[in-house]
Amino acid sequence: MSVLSGRLGIINKISHAINSFIKGLTLSVGSKETRFASINLDIDAQVKPDVVGDARNLPFRSEVFGLIYFTDVIEHNPKEDEVRVLNEIHRVLKSCGLLIFSTPNHRKLFTFLDPAYYLINHRHYTTEVIKKLLENANGNI
Numbered sequence: 001m002s003v004l005s006g007r008l009g010i011i012n013k014i015s016h017a018i019n020s021f022i023k024g025l026t027l028s029v030g031s032k033e034t035r036f037a038s039i040n041l042d043i044d045a046q047v048k049p050d051v052v053g054d055a056r057n058l059p060f061r062s063e064v065f066g067l068i069y070f071t072d073v074i075e076h077n078p079k080e081d082e083v084r085v086l087n088e089i090h091r092v093l094k095s096c097g098l099l100i101f102s103t104p105n106h107r108k109l110f111t112f113l114d115p116a117y118y119l120i121n122h123r124h125y126t127t128e129v130i131k132k133l134l135e136n137a138n139g140n141i
């Protein structure tokens with residue numbers, strides 16, 4: 001078993017437990033390899049998501065999802081659209097919903113190990129920057 005498949009197996013178990021607790025629709029935004037949610041959305045039709053769409057304009061009505069996975073996606077959106085994307089996620093998330101959010105960490109070790117950081121200016125974030133982004137996105141995500 002590879003490290004990645006072992007890690008995904010653990011994440012799948014955790015995801016299943018959370019989904020069972022939420023008991024409602026769940027959404028994974030940018031779901032190229034993972035299928036944790038009941039609905040998987042990606043901008044790339046070739047990865048065969050359930051819904052092809054852009055995080056800047058989610059094709060769902062408001063307050064539909066009890067849980068949204070938004071993992072390692074924000075850095076792929078234009079910097080000027082980060083708050084817009086988070087506002088869209090807030091819009092489609094139920095008021096008592098849960099957002100699982102991750103993004104590359106801006107620590108020297110992680111930037112050093114990420115060739116895309118140097119080649120294509122792949123963005124990494126500090127905790128402080130993430131807090132500000134979330135505060136600017138309706139202030140209550």
